[in-house]
Amino acid sequence: MIKVMIVGQKWLAEQLLKLCASMEGIDVVMVSAPHIDDRTAVLANNLLIPVMTHGKTLLAEDVPNGIDIMLMAHAHCFINDDARAKVKHGAVGYHPSLLPAYKGKTAIADAFVAGETLTGGSLYQLDDGWDTGLVIDQASVTISSDDTIKSLWQGKLAPLGLELFERYLKEMK
Secondary structure: OEEEEEEEOHHHHHHHHHHHHHOOOEEEEEEEEOOOOOHHHHHHHHOOOOEEEOOOEEOHHHOOOOOOEEEEEOOOOEEOHHHHHOOOOOEEEEEOOOOOOOOOOOHHHHHHHOOOOEEEEEEEEOOOOOOOOOEEEEEEEEOOOOOOHHHHHHHHHHHHHHHHHHHHHHHHO
């Protein structure tokens, strides 16, 4: 049984929680969201999974013992070294760009404004930087002429993140 902690918010973290809850051999033991009323926290409460809220940094004392992997989905908090070290396989996050290109919170807008016709998503091992860790998996999507920043995220990049997480978890099992 793989013991998972999910850190994140909104649609992507909620869908990741649904995915993990549906997968045999995955046990979500904790969810951390920025607000108790976030849709991910609400779902976790409904599934009787413990929920905590986090600020700008997640510390080792915020991480339960015995976690195999921490999954970061639309998380905008820093996971410090002690917290990552407490987790058997560290923390893995999704970023909506083909890292190392377009790091940070404005990655989608930056690619869009730059006139890119191809972007994608990256699953990566978190380290001490922002979006700088070892890339584990990537996939690309086309930016079409009728895309907007919102449609690119909602229609392509967020679902791609879920696909990359699913592939990672299946390989981990």
